[in-house]
Amino acid sequence: LDCIGLFCPMPIVKTREVMKTMRVGEVLEMLSDDPASDADIRSWTQRTGNELLEGSKDGGLYRFLVRKSR
Numbered sequence: 001l002d003c004i005g006l007f008c009p010m011p012i013v014k015t016r017e018v019m020k021t022m023r024v025g026e027v028l029e030m031l032s033d034d035p036a037s038d039a040d041i042r043s044w045t046q047r048t049g050n051e052l053l054e055g056s057k058d059g060g061l062y063r064f065l066v067r068k069s070r
Contacts, residue, residue, distance in 0.1 A: 001014060001015060001018050001028060001029065001030045001031070002031055003015070003030055003031060003032040003034070003037070004031055004032060004033045004061070005033065006032070006034065007034045007036070008034055008036040008037070008040060009040070011030065011032045011034055011037045011040065011041070012037070012040050012041065012044050014030075015028065015030050015041070015044070015066065016044075016048075019050065019066070019068055022068045023068065024068050024069065024070060025067065025068065026067070026068050027053065027065055027066065027067045027068075028065070028066045028067075028068070029063065029064070029065055030063075030064045030066065031061060031062065031063055031064075032061075032062045032064075033060050033061055033062065034062070035062075037062050037064075038055060038057070038062055041055065041064050041066070042055065045066060048070075049069050049070050050066055050067065050068055050069045050070070051066065051067040051069050052064065052065070052066055053065040053066065053067055
C-alpha cells in the first residue's frame with residue numbers, strides 16, 4: 001500500500017480500509033514518508049490486535065509489514 005505523500009491520519013485510514021478486505025493471516029506492506037506513521041502504526045496495531053511484523057526506516061521512507069490477526 002503506497003501512502004507516500006499522505007500525512008496523518010491518512011496512512012492509517014488507508015491501511016484500515018485495505019485491512020478490512022483482507023483475510024486473517026494475510027500480510028500488508030505499507031510504505032509512508034510521514035514521520036508520524038511510525039508511532040501511528042504501532043499504536044493502531046496494538047489497539048486493533050493486528051500484528052506489526054516489521055517497522056523499518058530507510059532515509060525518509062518507512063516500511064511496515066502488518067499481519068491481519070482478526
